[in-house]
Amino acid sequence: MSAFKQESHKLLVIPGPIEVTDEVLYANAYPPVAHTSAEFIPVLGDSIRLTREVLYTKDAQIFLIAGSGTLGWDQTSANLVESGDNVLVLNSGYFGDSFTECLRAYGAKVDEIRADFGNAITQAQLEKALAAKKYKLVAFTHVDTSTAVLSDAKMIGETTRRVSPQTLVVLDGVCSVASEEIRMDAWGIDVVLSASQKGLGAPPGLCIVAASRKAITVFEKRVSPVAGYYASWKKWIPVMNAYEAGKPMYFATPPVNLVRAYRQSLFEITSGNVSLQERFALHRETKARITAAVKELGLREVPQDKSISANGMSAIYLPDGVGVADLVPRMAARGVIVTGGLHKDTKDKYFRIGHMGTTAVNKQRGDIDKVIAVLTEVVNEVRKQNA
Structure with missing residues (x-):
């Protein structure tokens, strides 16, 4: 080094963005390489595998796509929501409002439980809502950056799995991944969306999404076409799987330098001091x-x-x-x-x-x-x- x-x-x-280490910044300054080259393939493959470690998941499908964390909302909405689907948003601030707006743009019928300013949704509120209506998914912001309110991800995942086991649980972790504990598999979280520039400790520009096997099955069984192109998992799953298997595949050019910086930060997070x-x-x-x-x-x-x-x-x-x-x-x-x-x-x-x-x-x-x-x-x- x-x-x-x-x-x-x-x-x-x-x-966010936050300070990054010298090593991460240096990795970002590496001369660009071809995105299909033998030099880059393991960089993206490593990043996929190490992302799973941070989220405590064994087999979630990882998507690393150029874009801000906002692209995670679009991926969730485009791939898991069909027009008329019922969605429940647990709203603890500004970013709950924005996630709701995105879901509605893709045809979701959104109900919200809105916490008072500076508060989080309670278990009783969630149980009542889930018992009253069937929802395709429940979405919440783990740390709402507008309020610094931390929602109880473990409670939300476990409660939803108990009361409404068919419902997907979507965690907006843009401001929580790698600074707050998230046990995706154990807690019953089906989608975690994040971005590179906060707790994950890399420069901005990379959208990180993890989808459980359950979420991928729901995606594969959808009736209507995906209401999107760049955000479509139909395009990205083969690409991510190919790179993890050590082979190149093209849909859109990945940000090769940023992925290298992200991998360096993941090394520091998972195997550092x-x-x-x-x-x-x-x-x-x-x-x-x-x-x-x-x-x-x-x-x-x-x-x-x-x-x-x-x-x-x-x-x-x-x-x-x-x-x-x-x-x-x-x-x-x-x-x-x-x-x-x-x-x-x-x-x-x-x-x-x-x-x-x-x-x-x-x-x-x-x-x-x-x-x-x-x-x-x-x-x-x-x-x-x-x-």
Whole structure:
């Protein structure tokens, strides 16, 4: 490995994209190679196999396709939904709204259970909805980036399997994969969709989807044609299977450099200095540090209970009399990039910090020390100014 070091830059601690390791960035800078070459085939094949390890699944069909995490919504909707299908969305924020919009675009009849701002859907609410109506699938955002609310994926998967075993469970894990534990097979999760630029620790641009055998069977038994072209699993399953088997196949050109960077990050996640379980523990430890600092400053977080607060990011209410424009630019001037709120009704009342991937795992970097120090300095400064 080269002694490559990335250029000095401001610390990026938004809820994605995140900081990446020198090794991942170096892998992305590798000279492009042919996507059908003997050099690239094992890169994509390895990435498919290692993605399964991160999700604790033995045989899920993996799709690694150029695109943002949003493409995961389209893949789910295009391949698993037929016009008129009933779908239940467990909505805990902005991204629940968007997933609903995408599902309806493909003809789904969507019912929503909407959590209050800063809350998650309860088991009782889910049980009641599943008992009242048959749904093709239940979809939820594991960590809604607009609120930092963490939904109970284990409960949702197990409850759905018990009450409505024919229903597919779809987990939007764009802001949770590799920072929150997801046991896809054991919990009864049928689809996990994600993206490269958050907990998975690579640059943006790669959509990652895992589909269970049950989900693939539902896809194969659909009556109507897939309502899509680029997102169609009919096109992509042969490609993914070929590369995993060590053979090239073409449908659309994969982002060869990005896949190489993604594989490097997967190597670090699955066989690095810390185990996957230790990685999750380090994210919880980092979250605890941020929570303690927030409490010390007399601030409070958006999630209404720590049991539903994400470990890879935080959403924090601004001090009284302080706006996003008072805090975010001041932190940026001190070398720390955070971002404002996102939820349409309250976006000017809070700000968000991302603390996932190498920022959470590699303590020697000192990222969290810097975030806490700068946050403390800026909050005290704006309070003094407004006094």
